[in-house]
Amino acid sequence: MDDKKSCPDIEVLFELADLFKVFGDSTRLRVMVTLSDSELSVMEIAEALNMEQSTISHQLRVLRQNKLVRVRRDGKQMYYSLDDDHVKKIIEMGLDHILE
Amino acid sequence: MDDKKSCPDIEVLFELADLFKVFGDSTRLRVMVTLSDSELSVMEIAEALNMEQSTISHQLRVLRQNKLVRVRRDGKQMYYSLDDDHVKKIIEMGLDHILE
DNA sequence: CTAACATATGAACAGTTATTCATATGTTCA
């Protein structure tokens, strides 16, 4: 039988809530949208959003821990990019709902 | 030109963050998943999740305000159901990410 | 090695949020 649509158990829903929490912050969302265009360093992101380096770094950590972004070191800089296409799809789904 | 993929402006991203915040709570998520099977009254939801009526009622209000659930009165009871298919799709997208 | 730079991290604070308790609103039935 196809099990994909069956009711996910409680533990998974807790994990899922944690994932959506990550999307539920405008700074993180803006970081993700910014990264959907191109790979960027921490400072480039901070400048693009006009926010402090520290703030962005803290939020990038959250995104990293949730496997929403990837990092690559190049010299002194760390270059971040979106981890997979789920990210874009989740954001688009959300936009669909908002834009009716 | 097709504009769908263009960078959403800041205001929209704030709205979007608010939407994802709603999904970022396990109680609300469980309510939504419970409602994906069938329309239920407040008490039925509370019993299904083994939580207080008041807690569920408060959270249903949040879901209502965000147009994620619909209500229908039948006598003393209020019957809630999911508002549209975006809800299920957003949850499924999230699950896809979690389950790798 | 050292200075200069990029990023990460810890502690603290302010603002937000989910839950609970108590109670109000609204509906049905006798």
Next chain:
DNA sequence: TGAACATATGAATAACTGTTCATATGTTAG
């Protein structure tokens, strides 16, 4: 009308979270 029931709401509290400041870690060039 009044009692019983279902739901909604307000206030209070405890827990969580994002940002900032200060500083640590790590890298490169001289």
